[in-house]
Amino acid sequence: MIKRQVLLYYLCISLLLFGCADPKILERVSLAILVGYDVEEEDKVTATVALRTVNQELQSVVSIASQTEKTSKGTRIKASLDSTKQIVAGQLRVILLGKKLAESGINEALHTTKMNSEMSSGLYFAIVDGETKPLIEKKYENISDIGQHIFYLLDHNIEEQTILSSTLHETVRDSYSPYIDMALPLLVQDEDDVHISGLAIFNGDKMVGKLVGSDPFYVVLVREKYNAGSIQLSIPGEPFKNLSDEIPDEIAMAIDSIFSKRKIELLNKDTPEFEIDVKVEGRILEIPPSITTEDPEVIKKLETEVEKKFEREISRIIKKTQELNSDVFGFGEVYKAHVGTKNVDKKKWKELYPTIKVNANVTVKLLRNGVFD
Amino acid sequence: MKQATQSKQYEKINAFLIFFVIVSCQIGVGIHGFQRVIYEEAKQDAWISVVLSFILAHIVVFIMFKTLEKFDGLDIYGIQKEVFGKILGKFLNLLYVIYCTFAFFAVLKNYIEVVNTWVFPYVNARFIAIAILLIVIYAVTGGLRVIVGISFFSFFFLLWIPPVLIFPLYYSNPNFLLPIMEDWAGILRGVYLMSFTIVGFEILNIIYPYIKEKERKNANKYAQIGLLATFFLYITIMLITIMYFSGPQLERVIWATLTIFNIIEFPFVERIEIITICLWLLIVLPNLCLYLWAAYRGVSSIFKIELKKFIWIFASIIFIFTFIIRSRTEINTMNNYFGQISFYVVFVYPFLLYLFASIKKRRRKGTGDSS
Structure with a gap:
């Protein structure tokens, strides 16, 4: 004891x-x-x-x-x-x-x-x-x-x-x-x-x-989900000319409270061809006063213009990374998930990446604006 | 049958405690870094290896109970003597004791290595060894009931792990799990390598006679539930690990579980894994105690020796071994050997023993021989 x-x-x-x-x-x-x-x-x-x-x-x-x-x-x-x-x-x-x-x-x-x-x-x-x-x-x-x-x-x-x-x-x-x-x-x-x-x-x-x-914005848009993003962008003023005479050629606007979801799919294994589906929801924060946002037609037009702009920017950045052969978006992960690790290694993916085709599909929904139309 | 296995009534335990014994004996040091070893073979399908190895474990436990029920009131040492005769039986008992000693040493050494790497790089490993051995000696001298009590407590020290694993989910990428079922040969090799992590439930072989006779029927059920509980912990950790690390990165992470804990940050504690490692002593303790106790049961079936005396001799031998195996590479080699040996002892041998035991029983019935 x-x-x-x-x-x-x-x-x-x-x-x-x-x-x-x-x-x-x-x-x-x-x-x-x-x-x-x-x-x-x-x-x-x-x-x-x-x-x-x-x-x-x-x-x-x-x-x-x-x-x-x-x-x-x-x-x-x-x-x-x-x-x-x-x-x-x-x-x-x-x-x-x-x-x-x-x-x-x-x-x-x-x-x-x-x-x-x-x-x-x-x-x-x-x-x-x-x-x-x-x-x-x-x-x-x-x-x-x-x-x-x-x-x-x-x-x-x-x-x-x-x-x-x-x-x-x-x-x-x-x-x-x-x-x-x-x-x-x-x-x-x-x-x-x-x-x-x-x-x-x-x-x-x-x-x-x-x-x-603003390029990093689009990289994040493709790679991650947005919980509270914001972006300032300019869209062409051409489609809005009929609203008023004061519409500038370039409309500068800001969107915030952005929520986004994205999905990357492999369409074709051989080419290879990818499709990015991005769904964006946001709030208009700044827009020229000459554009009246109370009209649903105008909002719809704005949405299509922003969609086009996003798609253009995404394609441009992807092209740029392809030239530098830097797959920052992780298309390789998607490709590997479909063809298996045995059919693609680092070297092969590096050869493939500059040749891939990517279709960007962006859907934008502008949910609301501020307290003043 | 006047084996030492005939235990006294007051030493016996309730059947439901088997659940805690199984869980605490299975979860030890393997959980710190088993993901890497399995991943190297099975790649993104490593979780399938975990599933398969646990299915195998369930079958093995079932067979173990079938064998034990044939010889009511005997542990594996008694059964081996009964089935293989006195001399061969004693020899096998000795081998089993060596296995338990090896297991004890592997757990101790791996834990010390983790402490040395993460928390105290400048503290002598032998000092930690002495400290841990003294706690183990203190616990085991209390007898089986104390050991089972420690197992019971250590289970509750495991409960914080699942909630903590929610944080790394933020960084996880489900794409890393694809494509599923690429290489079946790799998955099966992964099952084989799981043995180092999954073993521990073989303690049933020794603890069985200590379960109250009336409740022995239920012991199998509790053991299976225990396995299931460990399974859920292992599979969660494995899935999160695969999603958290990219493949080639995981192949270089030594203790993946601890590295996952590393990213968790609270306002009041910035490095949670340091606390985790210190708490882990309480999770490792029942492992050590149970293996020491199992070794004692084996030795006492070969020759008569007092528990206290044996513990001190055992601890000294273990301590001497810590002088021999010191570096990381030596520990890794030791782990490899132990993994292989444990596979045969835990996953293959029970089937053989069951086979021999059935033959023996049948023959005895046939000739009407009773000894």
């Missing part, structure tokens, strides 16, 4: 001692929030890290460290030599990749990140049009913490579906899949700001081009 008691005491003690196993005290660590990778000469990588440290007065301080080494852990070890505190990556929110690195292939950066169990699968990837180092190191007037700033920039845009979601998990998933290509958010450094300019599109693990302006 005494023996059992001793054992019990031992267990209690070891339970308490487990806390001492690997302590990470907040005041003694630097939290990496944002990392940027740039390629240097001789296959070396420069990592620029935005760090956040908490000092004894409980103020958090943001600092930047930058090192050049062959591996990312190497840069971290080297950065540790400069830092008074241990650098930990558990709070990492965003990884930025320079354009040059993206064009030479990002597989290695993805693999390193995924291999480390410290990293959360939910962190975001983004490409910088240019180099990441000046973007992170610059002192902006209105941005106190560049790491947080870029994280929130990406986070709310992904939530509002203006760009594709680029979490570590989704990026790795697309990069390893032979039947879909990655499309990551593209950041641009301004005079005194950082903003999202569009999507960087990839062929395999190499960046081959970018989609800017």
Whole structure:
């Protein structure tokens, strides 16, 4: 009986001692929030890290460290030599990749990140049009913490579906899949700001081009379901000329509260030919005052014009990705699902993709407008 | 029949507890990363492998009960002695004990590896081994009723898994499941590889005499329900995994289940898998206890030894083994061997035993021999 008691005491003690196993005290660590990778000469990588440290007065301080080494852990070890505190990556929110690195292939950066169990699968990837180092190191007037700033920039845009979601998990998933290509958010450094300019599109693990302006909207439209999208577009004014004399040649309008559903079907295995069915529902937010939306005929006309515009844009973007051979829409997944994994591999799909035919069918329903006709 | 298997009345358990024993013994470390192994063979049809392997398991459990019912009140060690004679029987008992030891070690080592990789990269694996072994020693010295009690509790620690699996559905793509039934040979190889994950229910062979006599008829029913419960958990995890990862990505993810948990983020906990792994000790514990206890039953059928003494010797042997197998590659090789061995012990041997047992019974009836 005494023996059992001793054992019990031992267990209690070891339970308490487990806390001492690997302590990470907040005041003694630097939290990496944002990392940027740039390629240097001789296959070396420069990592620029935005760090956040908490000092004894409980103020958090943001600092930047930058090192050049062959591996990312190497840069971290080297950065540790400069830092008074241990650098930990558990709070990492965003990884930025320079354009040059993206064009030479990002597989290695993805693999390193995924291999480390410290990293959360939910962190975001983004490409910088240019180099990441000046973007992170610059002192902006209105941005106190560049790491947080870029994280929130990406986070709310992904939530509002203006760009594709680029979490570590989704990026790795697309990069390893032979039947879909990655499309990551593209950041641009301004005079005194950082903003999202569009999507960087990839062929395999190499960046081959970018989609800017309203193009990302259509990529999201084909790839995902919209729960709350919005778009600003212009349609030709020609069909509305009979309404009033003031109709401009180009009608600029904005639609929001967009709900969409999409279906991709394989029509013909041999060509191959696909059909995209997109159903869009939305609300008119802005339209020139000369167009009276109370008339159902006008609404119907508007709908057909918007449909045509959507179809044109989708076809144009698909054509562009075909030229760059970057299947960001995931037609390959649909094709594979029909013909089987044995009949199509990465190489074959890459040969097929520029030749596929896609028919886009868009149905638009404008449900309502604002409070004033 | 004066085997040690004749257990005392107060040590016996109710039949419905078999349900908890089965579930807690089946779910252990395999669930962390079985998807990858199956996927490598069966591709997007990996879930069919899971279905088939569970159908097989149901049949095996049925056969196990048929064998056990033939020799009422004996466990597998007693039956082997009865069927194969004293010497060969004891030898087979020894092999079964070695199997249980191997299973114990595989569970322990895999769990420690997960802890080392995800939570505490700088903590010595042997320190964790000692800590876990002491808990196991503490539990098993309490006897079977305590072990079954732990199984009962650990079942409730599994219940949080299904609701948590809703979150990754947001990232899932049903297209990854297509095309269905592409490669039957691959699916069957997947069934074979499932054995590492699915085993655990062979504990029935040993626990059977400890079920109250009056309720033994129902034990089969509860065991089958237990299998069904595990099946639902495994199939859900498998389906979500296939939809969540793209194929070549899944082939490189070592612990797919933990990686899925990785993306879940709550305002109050950012990294849920770290907590999960620590909680997992309570899920792994009944595994360890039951295998240790099964090994003890086997050894005590060969020669007389006290439970306490045996536990300490057993724990020391296991501890020494942790010095030998250390790296990931060694653990993977060990898992492969254990998977193969467990397939034969759990899925093939029960049929053979049933065959021999029926022959033996029939012959005895024929000659009127009674021993």
